[in-house]
Each structure stands twice: as structure tokens, then as C-alpha cells.
Amino acid sequence: MKYKEIILNCTRVNHQYMRLPAGKVAGLEAMTELYKRIASQSLTCAQAWVQDSPCPDHEPAVDAFNWGIVAWSDAFGLSMGVDQVEWGRVFIAPHHEFADYLRPGRPPEPLPTVDGAPANIILTLDALWTELVIKLTARWGLLHHLKDKDAMIEAQSLQGKLRNPGSPAYKAFLESDLVFFHHLFKHFPFSEQTKKHINAWLKRAEEEL
Ligand SMILES: [Zn+2]
Numbered sequence: 616m617k618y619k620e621i622i623l624n625c626t627r628v629n630h631q632y633m634r635l636p637a638g639k640v641a642g643l644e645a646m647t648e649l650y651k652r653i654a655s656q657s658l659t660c661a662q663a664w665v666q667d668s669p670c671p672d673h674e675p676a677v678d679a680f681n682w683g684i685v686a687w688s689d690a691f692g693l694s695m696g697v698d699q700v701e702w703g704r705v706f707i708a709p710h711h712e713f714a715d716y717l718r719p720g721r722p723p724e725p726l727p728t729v730d731g732a733p734a735n736i737i738l739t740l741d742a743l744w745t746e747l748v749i750k751l752t753a754r755w756g757l758l759h760h761l762k763d764k765d766a767m768i769e770a771q772s773l774q775g776k777l778r779n780p781g782s783p784a785y786k787a788f789l790e791s792d793l794v795f796f797h798h799l800f801k802h803f804p805f806s807e808q809t810k811k812h813i814n815a816w817l818k819r820a821e822e823e824l
Contacts, residue, residue: 645765679751
């Protein structure tokens with residue numbers, strides 16, 4: 616499997632869709648700006664990775680974001696109930712390799728598995744992932760993250776909203792996540808059985824919109 620090309624495609628998808636319903640939820644302006652920078656730097660670094668070049672300079676938030684995805688993907692696969700061996704090999708491993716290229720080291724603890732309906736799982740893991748990205752950015756960014764203080768405050772308050780099914784942010788994020796996931800997962804060479812499982816699972820989440 617061509618890990619690097621797959622991740623390059625993922626960073627392109629992320630750059631286009633951003634996994635953030637920009638403009639739809641008030642009070643996320645600083646966070647949106649930060650995400651744009653992260654997405655664009657992730658893309659630049661993935662392009663260098665594909666060419667076996669050294670990693671270009673990037674901000675600590677880029678490391679936090681991508682190591683956060685490694686921790687997230689572990690919990691996401693378990694929560695969806697897909698075949699863990701396949702999920703680990705096809706989905707987690709490429710993300711892990713990319714994170715290790717950005718910032719070599721050990722992965723953070725995986726996020727906890729979440730039970731319940733797919734929509735709840737998606738948004739609870741979004742909240743936990745956001746929390747982890749803030750923590751890692753603060754740890755690795757030191758003074759650097761101070762310039763993103765406003766974004767961090769927004770991200771902090773967003774976590775609460777993502778845990779509240781009645782909030783406008785909940786619905787907006789669910790909607791944009793589902794679009795994002797459809798574009799993201801199609802780049803991975805999952806077995807037919809796993810593809811079916813994922814699509815059926817995402818469909819159940821869609822029904823909650
Ligand atoms: Zn880099």
C-alpha cells in the first residue's frame with residue numbers, strides 16, 4: 616500500500632473541507648484561522664514526505680493535530696466496531712507514520728472508546744480530540760501557542776457544545792464531519808466488508824441530522 620500518497624490525499628481533503636463548519640458556527644473565527652494554517656502546513660509537509668525530503672518547518676500545532684488524529688483513529692475504529700486488525704493496518708498505520716515524520720516520538724494515549732449512537736460517538740470523539748490537540752499544542756508549542764490563545768479558548772468552549780446534542784454547533788459539526796468522512800475514507804483500501812460496515816454506520820449518523 617502506498618502510505619504516503621494516501622496521506623497526501625488526506626491532507627488535501629482536510630485542506631478542502633477542514634472538518635470545521637467555518638462560518639456556520641459563531642465564535643470560531645480564531646480557531647478557523649488556526650485550522651487553515653494547520654491544514655495548509657500539513658499539506659506542504661505531506662508533499663515533502665512523498666518526495667522523501669526532510670520535513671519542512673511547521674508549527675507545533677501541526678504535530679499536535681496529526682498526533683491527535685492517531686489517538687482519535689484508534690478510538691474511532693473501536694467505537695465503529697470495524698475489524699481492528701484491518702483498521703490498524705489500513706487506517707491508523709499511515710497516520711502514525713506521518714505523525715512520526717512530523718515529530719518523531721511515541722503516540723499519545725489512545726482516546727477512550729465511546730458507546731451509543733453513531734452521531735454521539737462522532738461528536739464525543741471530536742470533543743476529546745479537540746481537547747487532546749489543545750493539550751499537545753500547549754505542551755509542544757510553549758510560547759508559540761500564545762499567539763493562538765484566542766483559538767485555544769474557542770476550542771475549549773467548543774468541547775462543551777459538541778457534547779450537547781441541542782446546540783447548533785452539534786448539528787453543524789455532525790453535518791460537516793459526515794461530508795468530510797465520506798471524502799476521507801474513500802482514499803483507504805478497505806475490504807468490501809469494512810467499506811460496507813463504515814457506510815452503513817455513517818448512514819445511521821446521517822439519519823440523526
Ligand atoms: Zn514539516
